[in-house]
Amino acid sequence: MEKSRRYAKSHEWARLEDDGSVTVGISAYAVEALTDLVFMQLPDVGATVTAGESFGEIESVKAVSDLYAPISGKVVAANTELPSQLETLGSDPYGSGWVIRIQPDSVEQLEALMNQEAYDELIGG
Amino acid sequence: MPQRTPLAEWHENNRGRMVDFAGWSMPVQYSSIVSEHLGTRKGAGVFDVSHMGRVAIEGSQATEWLESRLTRQVRDLPVGRARYTLITGVDGTGGKVQLDGTPVILDDALVTRLADQKDTGQRFILVVNASNRQRVVCWLEACLPPEGVTISDITEESAMIAVQGPRVFGHKKDDVHEGPLRHVFEERILEQLAALPNYGALETQLGGEPVLVSRTGYTGEDGVEIILKSSQAQGVWEELVEKGGAIPCGLGSRDTLRLEAAMPLYGHELHEQTDPFSAGLGFAVNIDGREFPGAEEIRTRRGASDRRRIGLVFESRRAARSGDQVMFSKNGTDSVCGEITSGSFSPTCERGIALAVVDRVVLEQESELEVLVRGVRLPAKLVSLPFYRRPRHD
Numbered sequence: 001m002e003k004s005r006r007y008a009k010s011h012e013w014a015r016l017e018d019d020g021s022v023t024v025g026i027s028a029y030a031v032e033a034l035t036d037l038v039f040m041q042l043p044d045v046g047a048t049v050t051a052g053e054s055f056g057e058i059e060s061v062k063a064v065s066d067l068y069a070p071i072s073g074k075v076v077a078a079n080t081e082l083p084s085q086l087e088t089l090g091s092d093p094y095g096s097g098w099v100i101r102i103q104p105d106s107v108e109q110l111e112a113l114m115n116q117e118a119y120d121e122l123i124g125g
Numbered sequence: 126m127p128q129r130t131p132l133a134e135w136h137e138n139n140r141g142r143m144v145d146f147a148g149w150s151m152p153v154q155y156s157s158i159v160s161e162h163l164g165t166r167k168g169a170g171v172f173d174v175s176h177m178g179r180v181a182i183e184g185s186q187a188t189e190w191l192e193s194r195l196t197r198q199v200r201d202l203p204v205g206r207a208r209y210t211l212i213t214g215v216d217g218t219g220g221k222v223q224l225d226g227t228p229v230i231l232d233d234a235l236v237t238r239l240a241d242q243k244d245t246g247q248r249f250i251l252v253v254n255a256s257n258r259q260r261v262v263c264w265l266e267a268c269l270p271p272e273g274v275t276i277s278d279i280t281e282e283s284a285m286i287a288v289q290g291p292r293v294f295g296h297k298k299d300d301v302h303e304g305p306l307r308h309v310f311e312e313r314i315l316e317q318l319a320a321l322p323n324y325g326a327l328e329t330q331l332g333g334e335p336v337l338v339s340r341t342g343y344t345g346e347d348g349v350e351i352i353l354k355s356s357q358a359q360g361v362w363e364e365l366v367e368k369g370g371a372i373p374c375g376l377g378s379r380d381t382l383r384l385e386a387a388m389p390l391y392g393h394e395l396h397e398q399t400d401p402f403s404a405g406l407g408f409a410v411n412i413d414g415r416e417f418p419g420a421e422e423i424r425t426r427r428g429a430s431d432r433r434r435i436g437l438v439f440e441s442r443r444a445a446r447s448g449d450q451v452m453f454s455k456n457g458t459d460s461v462c463g464e465i466t467s468g469s470f471s472p473t474c475e476r477g478i479a480l481a482v483v484d485r486v487v488l489e490q491e492s493e494l495e496v497l498v499r500g501v502r503l504p505a506k507l508v509s510l511p512f513y514r515r516p517r518h519d
């Protein structure tokens with residue numbers, strides 16, 4: 001399995017880690033489009049998430065957006081420092097701006113997500 | 126295709142994020158809503174508000190006729206003064222206006238009295254919301270007497286720019302000469318503007334064209350709103366931004382600024398059927414000894430209102446939004462006691478704030494208020510309005 005980032009249509013990214021978990025974040029494009037982030041609601045560690053369903057919320061001055069799980073599984077870690085440092089989402093969206101880590105039910109679900117090229121096309125078009 | 130203001134091209138060329146708003150293509154923001162908001166609070170912001178409807182009402186009977194149309198008294202409005210009013214009438218958009226229909230609140234507006242002119246007689250400008258402009262014009266035209274009053278919708282042949290913030294007039298008499306307006310108006314006019322009271326208006330000239338400058342706004346800051354010829358809008362805007370250092374602000378910060386100032390927004394704090402007394406707009410209806418559409422109905426509500434407008438501040442940065450329910454707990458029992466009309470993160474308070482309408486009885490007892498925000502109950506503190514009041518320096 002390729003260990004590069006893959007993307008959901010709803011602009012979350014997912015990356016397979018060496019330990020078999022999947023790190024999930026929000027794409028730089030989506031953070032830029034949201035602007036003025038003020039609040040984030042993360043799931044608890046141990047929560048079950050389902051691909052395509054909401055696992056949290058991100059709120060900007062203008063609106064509230066759901067965060068959708070790119071893959072089904074159990075939440076094994078949440079970036080609890082993030083809600084008080086939302087600017088990290090913009091400054092390091094693929095590093096310290098990660099959101100949650102999921103132990104996936106089936107790693108093959110990642111195949112259904114877009115690769116970089118397909119995602120670039122989506123946001124460019 | 127949405128309509129375009131004379132500044133639409135400037136917005137598009139300067140990172141304006143354009144949205145369709147009430148049929149107009151408008152910038153919601155250029156940089157970030159928070160930086161535009163704070164830029165206005167600390168310095169000067171400039172807003173394209175050309176989408177607002179501008180209606181000229183003139184004629185030998187204009188004053189008396191408007192007196193019978195608006196909830197606010199017009200007869201005693203001096204030349205060069207603006208007043209906030211509601212407009213009641215029958216919505217006849219898309220058909221024939223039923224003059225004998227049941228009147229509703231069609232809009233809220235600012236009415237400004239201009240100097241009489243020999244040929245046209247008494248003159249007024251009514252500034253209305255973009256979303257209600259058509260039905261207001263439609264209603265007013267249907268009510269026109271056979272002679273003595275004319276109405277013209279001048280929205281599309283003019284532009285409107287708001288310049289708001291402490292740097293516009295400063296704290297001392299001469300500070301206006303340091304602010305962004307100095308790049309638009311000559312010395313003599315700057316002095317006249319600095320001498321205007323709140324809600325004062327000056328009709329003057331700009332480059333040989335008539336221009337109306339009012340000491341009004343929708344941000345809680347001192348500043349002006351300028352109505353000018355479309356062809357002059359871009360030049361004035363560029364002077365204000367490029368030489369004057371005013372920050373271009375979109376509709377996003379316009380909304381957070383007006384919310385902190387607790388100014389009503391039609392569609393949120395005010396609807397067709399709103400009781401003005403519950404909405405905290407009792408000041409906008411002068412009903413004693415006056416007649417206007419719906420006056421009788423409004424009169425019966427005075428003193429009978431069992432709801433109140435309140436301000437709520439949250440501990441969290443999370444914001445309640447329009448329509449969220451306000452909950453009231455007493456002796457372990459919960460009940461819904463009202464709803465949020467506008468809510469947002471407040472850049473000044475750095476937390477969520479909201480305007481709400483609640484049952485008056487809950488305000489008379491020791492109670493905890495909570496707001497149901499997307500399934501989560503957020504504790505809210507009742508505060509006096511406005512959330513933000515500009516510092517006074519005199």
